[in-house]
Amino acid sequence: MKLKFLLALIAFSLAIVPLEAQFNIKPYVGANSTTLSRDFQDEEFKSNLGYQFGIDLMIGRRIYIQPGLNYEFARVGVSNPEISDLKISRINLPVFAGVKMFQEDVDKYFDIRIFTGPSISFMADFSGGSGLGISSSEVKSFNVAWNAGLGVDLFMFFLDVAYKWDVDDFFKRSVESSASQNVFYANLGLRFTF
Numbered sequence: 001m002k003l004k005f006l007l008a009l010i011a012f013s014l015a016i017v018p019l020e021a022q023f024n025i026k027p028y029v030g031a032n033s034t035t036l037s038r039d040f041q042d043e044e045f046k047s048n049l050g051y052q053f054g055i056d057l058m059i060g061r062r063i064y065i066q067p068g069l070n071y072e073f074a075r076v077g078v079s080n081p082e083i084s085d086l087k088i089s090r091i092n093l094p095v096f097a098g099v100k101m102f103q104e105d106v107d108k109y110f111d112i113r114i115f116t117g118p119s120i121s122f123m124a125d126f127s128g129g130s131g132l133g134i135s136s137s138e139v140k141s142f143n144v145a146w147n148a149g150l151g152v153d154l155f156m157f158f159l160d161v162a163y164k165w166d167v168d169d170f171f172k173r174s175v176e177s178s179a180s181q182n183v184f185y186a187n188l189g190l191r192f193t194f
Helices: 002-016
Strands: 023-036 045-060 063-078 086-100 110-127 142-154 157-166 181-190
Touching: 023 063, 023 157, 045 086, 045 181, 063 110, 063 181, 086 142, 110 157, 142 181
Parallel strands: none
Antiparallel strands: 023 045, 023 181, 045 063, 063 086, 086 110, 110 142, 142 157, 157 181
């Protein structure tokens, strides 16, 4: 159901973009700070640094659609030093809608963008948390999240800063926790205009 919704959103988004739309290919690398929203078994989760890399396709001029693909590695710390950090690897498929602040004659060199949209995530790997009694089989393999952020374009470079929060639980029902994953991230990359 969630995948059908995302595919319908992509199809609708592509239908409203004019045929003479501008295309940008945007490879990037970035850093993230990830935590889980609720504590677990009297242990407090804390954010740690991770990284991501990927590529987006920006379609449109002032109003745009931006589907993408990225790999995200995240670490979530646990307050007890005897328990190892949770290590989470995901493949993300985001689809953002955004607005550029400046007219086209200015945005060749500088622009500020506001964007938001969903992303679906597939768990690639989960490890750590020894002492919590959590195994990879108790973590959901598929999650849906919502993103909101701000971007700055300068010549052929861009910087995106955003926040992503899961709209469903991180763990399966067998684990007594309604924690969701929350990620603050920043990406730095290049934009190639066609």
